[in-house]
Amino acid sequence: MSKxxxxxxxxxxxxxxxxAELLRREVKDSRIGNLTIxxxxxxxxxxxxxxxxxxxxxxxxxxxxxxxxxxxAPFLRSALMRALRIRYPPVLTFALDETLERGIKLTQLIDSxxxxxx
Numbered sequence: 662m663s664k665x666x667x668x669x670x671x672x673x674x675x676x677x678x679x680x681a682e683l684l685r686r687e688v689k690d691s692r693i694g695n696l697t698i699x700x701x702x703x704x705x706x707x708x709x710x711x712x713x714x715x716x717x718x719x720x721x722x723x724x725x726x727x728x729x730x731x732x733x734a735p736f737l738r739s740a741l742m743r744a745l746r747i748r749y750p751p752v753l754t755f756a757l758d759e760t761l762e763r764g765i766k767l768t769q770l771i772d773s774x775x776x777x778x779x
Contacts (some may be wrong), residue, residue: 673701676710676751679744683737692729699758703751710751713758723757730755 681698700713716726734753742750 669703669705669707672707672745672751673703673710675745676703676712676741677701679741680712680737683740683744684733687740688733688736690729690733692725693733694726696726699760708749708751710753712753712755714755715758715761727755727757 677698677700680701684693684696684698695717696714697717698712698714702711702713704710712730714726714730716723734755738750738753741747
């Protein structure tokens with residue numbers, strides 16, 4: 662097991678908590694609305710992070726939310742630098758978390774196969 666993997670995981674968790682708080686309290690962009698940060702994956706060199714999110718009350722990708730997050734990324738990055746006291750905050754990229762939708766589709770598929778024949 663790589664020595665830096667626990668560090669990447671911890672940094673990802675810290676970024677997730679801070680971003681959730683920053684989006685709730687500091688970011689005033691109406692395009693972002695009500696969303697939750699589900700996971701953050703940090704690259705091995707700690708220079709980039711992919712942030713996964715879900716939007717409440719909306720299925721599928723929403724271009725407005727994505728544009729709002731990308732617009733807020735420089736502010737969020739500098740706020741992370743101050744909050745986490747790190748010299749080089751990771752470059753943030755945002756992606757819609759599709760694991761929940763895939764899980765629902767898989768469950769429906771399994772249920773349709775297991776359904777008793779009439």
